[in-house]
Amino acid sequence: MKAFLSTPRSAAIALAAMTLLAGAARADITVISFGGSSQKAQAKAFYEPFAKAGGKVVPGEYNGEQAKIKAMVEAGNVTWDVVEVESPELARGCEEGIYEKLDMSRVGAKGDFVPEAVTECGIGVFVWSTVLAYNADVLKTPPRSWADFWDIEKYPGKRGMRKGAKFTLEFALLADGVKPADVYKTLATPAGVERAFGKLDQIKPHIQWWEAGAQPPQLLASGDLVMSSAYNGRIGTAQKEGKTNLKIVWTHQIYDFDSWAITTGTPKRDEAYRFIALASEPRNQAVFSAHIPYGPSNVKALPLIDKAILAELPTAPRNMESALASDPQFWAEYGEDLEQRFNAWAAK
Amino acid sequence: MPTHAERNDATPHVSFRKVWKTYDGENPVVRDLDLDIRRGEFLTLLGPSGSGKTTCLMMLAGFETPTGGEIRLGDRVINSVPPHKRNIGMVFQNYALFPHMTVRENLRFPLDVRKLPPGEIDKKVKRALDMVQLGDFGDRYPRQMSGGQQQRVALARALVFDPELVLMDEPLGALDKQLREHMQIEIKHIHETLGVTVVFVTHDQSEALALSDRVAVFNKGFIQQIDDPATLYEQPANDFVASFIGENNALGGYVESMHGERCQVKLDNGTRVQASLGNPLRRGDRALVSVRPECVRINAQSLGCANRMGGYVREVIYLGDHLRVRVELAGRREIVVKAPAAQHKHRFDMGDAIHLGIDPEHLRVLGMAADA
């Protein structure tokens, strides 16, 4: 109840107060990202050059909830200018008018980008993927696939998965032998959904659900988990810090884009375009990938990236061999139903 | 007066033997106390606050444990008997009626605990309520009653289970003066009717005198004197008792000579007086001579008194039935005199010379009060 009451009106009031404080310089724009190590990399790669170019980013973070943005747009008081959004939310938000239609000519040459990165209301920031990660200090025999993730006998112990239907159901089907190309087709049928939940039932007592991307590396390092689904960037950052021996299994990774979108009705549209254009430049995208192993959306950035790093990106050819592209249309369509079903299943 | 006290003098109902009590291990609140309470008597423990009277009561009730000595109830030592097994009724200062129970439930409480048959309980409750004239109030809650009514309920509750002994800890302290006097009479009647032994604690000396068969005057952990009210008033054992009970004039001096019950004392202002001995004293002992203000005669009435002295009126207060006259004697000593207003139609004025006379039997020579 608390959460709900605080949503539309009071959020608008709080944000209005924030604007008063932050709105001193006209050039300030508020950029909302998912936080954590990804935002740290963005600060280096995007915020700093933007500051050099005379702008200023007021960074903020959220967890992907669209409620706040919707409330902002409905109240006509938009203070989040540029938002990093995942694909299904982008598709839905675009249709519902939460995000503005993007004028590609103000961002860059369309041909420079990975085709899927350019959509009606957004331009891809990077490619990220959800992978199987494990602690090599704990598991002497490395797992090789999601089928191994389901193998309780061979790999006893808790495994982590994101609390939600998205990707969890895909992994279940992949582990059950469904080919990547058939995953969404299968999941669109009641039998396929049944099959996915049936597969999840097999390891349900062994699953430790996580919610924030920072949790899997932590829980793997502490020994609470033997393996986990995880965002590849989080694992990459943990590997770089070198405290624990975390490893990634790229087989059957699921990748998706995070995109920039401009909130409908922002008073700082021009600044927002300037920021997005700058963040889409190959040079800056290369810096980003150097800080966190997520793939650039601008293909011209690839030659600027170190060979060793390139091999650890989701977009590296070897990693893409069995990869599955997340289908935003599928999730826009079936998301609510499947999430509800997932909740009912998880709470049993 | 002491009708109940006479009934059974042989074995005391309650006795304290060499009882000590200290809370901090250093300062005793009660020291070396010996006290016998007779069966059926109304005994009052009187004294200023901190004198040890309430502590004595609490030790008797069982809420405090004596540090030394023993307390007997009848012929058994009750030092280690827990309070709920002592069968002693108690009336508390603020009544301590259970606010969530009706009057009837309050009265039933001690009977229910004793698992009496229901018929008997009802009978006893009814009798107790009638005794305090609250027969119609059984279904009220305490907060719906006046202070006096609550007091009566508390009294009834302490008596309803026929306890061996009833303790009352300043039970009338919260009532106004008129109601208090009324309740005193009521308590006295109940005591006379039931014949139960009552130990009553108060710091109000007039209450003590009005109610008691005997009064034990406490000060600094000692019993200064224990006697019936008349003896206490007329023959106080020491200056503390003399001044704590009633009003008293005390003049310092030395014993010069003794003649049986009588002696001659030279007061500090040089005057020699004939007095009666209150405490055994020897020639040359330091002594206080004490006289009640109403026992001093004035002017014409002082003729023929063995002791006469002169002085000046310093203050006169008219109190309706009597006058209060403050007189300065030789050597700047002062004495207060109460004169019946009817006998002194003409007023005294400030500065008037005045003659005072005191009979030797009213002038008592006392030793200093026992002290640490």
Added chain:
Amino acid sequence: MPDVALALPDNPGAARTVSLKAQLRRAERRKKLKYGALIVPLVVFLLLTFVWPIAALMKRAVDNPEVVAAFPATCALLRGWDGRSPPDDTVFATLANEMAATRGTPVFASAAKRLNMEQPGFRSLMMKTAKALPPAAGRSAPAAGRSARAALIAADARWGELAAWQLFARNASPYTARYLLASVDRKYDDAGHIVAAGADEAIYVKVLKRTFGMSAVVTACCLLLGFPLAYLMATQPARVANVLMIFVLLPFWTSILVRVAAWLVLLQREGLVNQALRAAGIIEKPLELVFNDIGVYISMVHILLPFMILPLYSVMKGISPLYVRAAISLGCPPIASFWKVYFPQALPGVGAGGLLVFILCMGYYITPALLGSPGEQMASYFIAFYTNQTVNWGMAAALSAILFMATLVLYMVYLRLVGGQESASRTT
């Protein structure tokens, strides 16, 4: 006053009484107005921050504006439809027109999303159909109707089935009981009857039961732990009581998130508690203390304990220790005395503390979300889920409304119990 007396010389006394009464009334009214004015800001504040949001919330729970907003004419027609025979051509034509007019707009998308909520796949059906339709035209002749029917069915065969239209018709009214029904695991079937939700979807009755169950357990634990402490505080000298009070209030000085994080550190597999127990040789394998009900209970009891202790303490402070003494002097053993005499007097505190903890408990979601498994999530978790994750405010509002009603009922019961006792003992 003298004037009145002069004017009515026959009965000056009566006149005076009348005017005195009037004056008194006037004075009283003025006083009331003056005091009333003092609380106007509070009333306005309460209306704005309390009454209005709750009313808005209740309305949200039954609001159903999306479909009506996008297809008002179609909805008007469908409201008169019997729901058993296929709708006539006019309905097809009107819908085709309205679809063509609104396609590509946010209004259309919202309506599609709303229908998709009840029937997954309906969104793409709407999108596909809208794309396939010819541009809107103001025709409504029978011929146009027939061609519209053909066009729709050509775009997707599902328009030829009753189910699609029944779904549409169910949402043709600006208000719906769907969200409230879903909150108690009920739904409309195609024919519009209320039926139990399927085993795969049914969740909220269980969640609500769990919410009440967990709240009851936490309240009971708080009472068991809080009662002795409150009693200790009430009976100790002020100095000791103050120190204890500081310890009770200490948790208030840190945010809930910090406290939850601290419990996580303490209770996790390699956490302090497990390490200590293992070092002491009490256990061999680490205990599962977190991400299950144990962790949630420990943390929630810790967070809510002060809310139990404070009301208890304030009530107990007012109970004189003399009562228990009196009961003992009447022959009742000490423990029985406490139970029969002290405890009944402390009951208002138990009631207030219990109610407070229970109600707060029902609203908790951060603690179970972070320390529990999906099996410990309470109603608020799903409210937050619908509010933030899926932006389904109708569902969030319906669940909130049910929680709110439960709270209200609980409060009423409490008032009945405590208030009844009070008034019974007050009446003379």
